[in-house]
Amino acid sequence: MPLHHRFRSAGRRPPFAPASSPCTASRRTALPFRTALLATAALLVAPALAGLGAADAAELPLKRVVLSSAGLAQFIHAGTVNGGATVELPVRLDQVDDLLKSLTVFDRAGGIGAVSLPGKTPLAELFRDLPFGPEALASPSALLNALVGTEVEIAGPVNATGRVFRVEPEETALPNGGGTVTRHRLALMTARGLVTAVLEDLTALRFTDPETRVQIERALAGQSQNRAKDRRTLSIGFLGDGNRPVGLGYVVAAPVWxxxxxxxxxxxxxxxxxxxxxxxxxLTGGDWTDVELVLVSGNPVALKQQLYTAFYTDRIEVPVTTAARVLPRPDDASDATESRPGPRAKAAGTALARRETMPAPQVGQMQRLMAPAMSAPAAAPPPAEADALAGAAQAAEAEEAATQLLYRFPAKVxxxxxxxxxxxxxxxxxxxxxxxxxxxxxxxxxxxxxxxxxxxxxxxxxxxxxxxxxxxxxxxxxxxxxxxxxxxxxxxxxxxxxxxDAKTDIRREDLGVRRTTLGKAVDGTLTLTTRSRRTLAYEIVAPADEDREIVVEEARADGWSPAEGSKGVEETPTRLRLAVKAPKGQTTKASLVLERTDRQTVVLTDYAPEEILARIRGLENETPAVKETVLKLGALVGEINRARAERSRLEAERKRIGEDQERLRRNLQSIGANSDLGRRYVDTLKAQEDRLAEIARSEQTLDAEMASKRQAAVEAARQLKL
Missing domain, CATH: 2.40.10 (Thrombin, subunit H)
Structure with a gap:
């Protein structure tokens, strides 16, 4: 949230307060930052610091807002802080991920301490360490019942000190039939025994244990700090001594300008x-007062990541390694066999040996690993580079970068x-x-x-x-x-x-596509070149008193381009434009002619004779040799078709004979072969078997004839020259 963020410098509170402090009741996540994490970040913040005098020591004001047409906004705050100060930056919960991704802190002279903020669920983390839950703060009776056994001291109609036993509700009748009221009776276990008192009648109740009081104070402070459910407060610590200018910037989602x-x-x-x-x-929730406004038009890559959500990786679970059980052997002097460990004992011993020989991190090594997570030394950018950028920003109103366009406004907004x-x-x-x-x-x-x-x-x-x-x-x-x-x-x-334009009338007619196919044949391979030509005709009737210059715009289809010799046609990646001058009071005719060329290569010898004939018939560049081949192929195809028809007829006859033989054999089984009718059936079956043999010979002849015709067609295609 780009608000005016105040920071505390009194007492030089460190970035992490003690756990018992009310202001740090929830667990906090520490984020390491270096001064000038990126050169670009330093250059962005440096102009906001240029010319900055002694700013109000109580706030780090918003200095610059950079709005992107990609739905992002960069906010830069700058001011003067004292060493040991902590700047607090309230942010919306839905913007914490973006802030963790992009926050850059800049300090020329000092050092940057830890950057921290409460966890995503601070109250859940807070109550995890307390002996009661958030529901215990709903009422005094709920808190006392959650702390059963805690010692308290009460004053009022009953004065006693003892441990909380229980708080029970009870119904009390009001006088004069006025109904009932619910009151709560507190039971304490004291040295005198069990003592009860009406909670609502007590004038004082004090928890005698200091630790319990601290726990209740932490819970109440945590509830107060997290009253705004959709906000978090990020704390940035600054190290070093003395006043000096600092800055911070971050990129979050924002409305598109x-x-x-x-x-x-x-x-x-x-x-x-x-x-x-x-x-x-x-729509940030805070005023922009006298800020430098920069507008960016571009399409940068904008990513999101759940940096504010805790993730845990799965780990492989291994069995617990234990020492082998020892079973003492009885002292038997006659047994000279030496005791040896079994296989399980050997495995356990090997595992123990591996575990003991793993090198442990040294103290110095551990400090080096943790140091970057705690703080980092400050590193200021080259002053000349920052000043050059600041001067360029003041001199230019519009600046075009490699992938975006920036507009800087001379006056603050x-x-x-x-x-x-x-x-x-x-x-x-x-x-x-x-x-x-x-x-x-x-x-x-x-x-x-x-x-x-x-x-x-x-x-x-x-x-x-x-x-x-x-x-x-x-x-x-x-x-x-x-x-x-x-x-x-x-x-x-x-x-x-x-x-x-209601004064001009245009009639458009698509005259269709005319195709011309040329062929080239070499050793049975045919290359077909098809040229398509499409004509769009226009009749333009201009107004009676005004000339017109009409730019006809047609969508550009893949593969189509203006015909060779076309004039006045402009080509764009998606459009074709034809400029036509239409004199007043006249009808002007114009046309847009488009061409397309397609090529296809086929191996004629891989096709059947009728397909070969279809491929080479109708070519625009047909020669006498091609015509002769077409005639030859036509004759071969006709003969193959006649043979195929004859074979189909023979196949149908074979099927009829087979069906009739099946009928005759069934009848023969019924009447027997020695009867007159049976002998006739047998003679018929013999004649049919003779016919089936003739059909088989005829089919073989036809198959050989068709194979010969097909081979002749392939040879004709192979010998074709075009």
């Missing part, structure tokens, strides 16, 4: 007036929390030409009034909405329409469309 342009159209051509405004919202402001970042003339843009997908019959804007300035113009005005005869600016300006890099131009 928006771009809004005002465009005054030129009369005939030349220059148009362009004014750009940035719409900025302050004040924005109250929850407010929206508009600040101008562009106000200059741009080269502009009036024209009309025809986009058939937007309007099939009407072009759009447009302006061709060239950015001849020193910096790019970010994308934004444009409100267009036209100057009237009386000097007023009349609204003519809204438009969208895409990102306009310096030295480039874009079309801005703002109204429909």
């Amino acid at each position: 928006k771009t809004s342009y005002r465009l005054v159209l030129p009369k005939e051509g030349g220059k148009a007036r362009l004014q750009g405004w940035a719409v900025v919202e302050n 004040t924005v109250a929390t929850g407010h929206t402001v508009m600040v101008p970042f562009v106000d200059r003339e741009v080269t502009a030409t009036r024209t009309f843009l025809y986009q058939p997908e937007v309007s099939a019959r009407r072009p759009l009034a447009a302006l061709r804007i060239r950015n001849d300035g020193e910096a790019s113009l970010p994308a934004g909405i444009v409100t267009a005005f036209d100057g009237g005869a009386d000097g007023t600016a009349n609204f003519v329409g809204d438009a969208q300006l895409p990102l306009l890099a310096r030295g480039t131009f874009k079309y801005v469309t703002f109204a429909l």
Whole structure:
């Protein structure tokens, strides 16, 4: 939260207070930071420190706000602190991850101590170390019941000292039938025995154990500090002596700043007036008072990570290593066998040996490992480099970097929390030409009034909405329409469309695609080249009293390009534009011719004869040799088709004979082979078997004939020259 963050310097409280201190009741996470972690961080903070006098020693004010169109904001605070001071930075809970990721602390002369903040669930951590839970603070009776056995001293109608036994609710009738009231009776175990008293009637109750009192104070302080559930306080300690300027910066999520342009159209051509405004919202929860405002237009990589969430890694569980059980052997003088450890004892002994021989970290080594986590020496950046950046920032209003565009405002800005402001970042003339843009997908019959804007300035113009005005005869600016300006890099131009032209009529006709296929055949391999030609025709009827220059814009399809010899066609990565001059009162015809070339290579010898014929038939560059091959292949295909038809007929006859033989054999089994009918069945079966043999021979002949025809087709394709 970019608020005015106060810090405490009295008493030089260290970054980590004792656990018993109310202000540090919850566990805190220490974050190591070095001065000037990154050179870029130092350069960002250094301009905010430049020219900084003796700032109010009670706060570290917000000096600079850098808003990005990617939905991020960088806040830089700068001021003067004394050695041993601690700056406290309240932040929203949902921004802690971003702050832990990006916080950079800068101290030229001193050193930076620990940076810490309460855990993500500080109350849960706090009550984990206390003998009671947060529900115990709901009422005095709940607290006493949570601390049963604790010694207390009471005063009032009953004076006693003893240990809490129990607090029980009891219903008491009010006089005159006024109902009942719930009261609580406290039971204490004293030296005199069990003593009871009504809790609501007591004038004082004191816990005699000092440790119990400290625990209750810690719980109450923790509840008070965490009353704002969605806030955390980050503490930054500064080491060293004396006053010196320091700074800190961080990047968190913020509303995207928006771009809004005002465009005054030129009369005939030349220059148009362009004014750009940035719409900025302050939703941080704190006022921006006299801050340097920088707007950044770009698309940086923006990542999130749950740095404020505790993660634990899985560990491999291994069995506990114990020494082998010892079983004493009875003293038997006649047994000379030596006692040897068993396999289990050997394994345990080996494990113990490995554990004992592992090198333990030395004290000096442990200190070196922990030192970077506690603090780091300060390292100031080269003054010349920081001063050069500060001077460049004051000299330039717009600065174009490799991947983003920065706008710095010469005057400081004040924005109250929850407010929206508009600040101008562009106000200059741009080269502009009036024209009309025809986009058939937007309007099939009407072009759009447009302006061709060239950015001849020193910096790019970010994308934004444009409100267009036209100057009237009386000097007023009349609204003519809204438009969208895409990102306009310096030295480039874009079309801005703002109204429909109802005076001009356009008819568009797609005349279709005409294809020409050429072939080249070598050793059975055919290369097909297909040239496609598409023609789009336009008839433009201009107004009776005004000339028109129409820019026809068509979507650019993959593989299509303007036909060879086309003039006046502009190509962009996604569009094709054809400029057409349409005199007033006339009908002007124009056309956009597109071409496309596709190539395909096939191996004719891998295809069936009919497919080979389909591939080479109808080529534009057909030669007499090709025609002869086509005729030959046609004859071969016809013969193969006739043989295939004959084979199909024979296959059908074989199937009919098989079905009839199955019927005859069933009947023969019923009547027997020695009857007259049975003998007739046997003769029929013999004749059918003879026919089946003839069919088999005929099929073999047809198969050989078709194979020969196919081979002849392959040879014809291989010998084809084209």
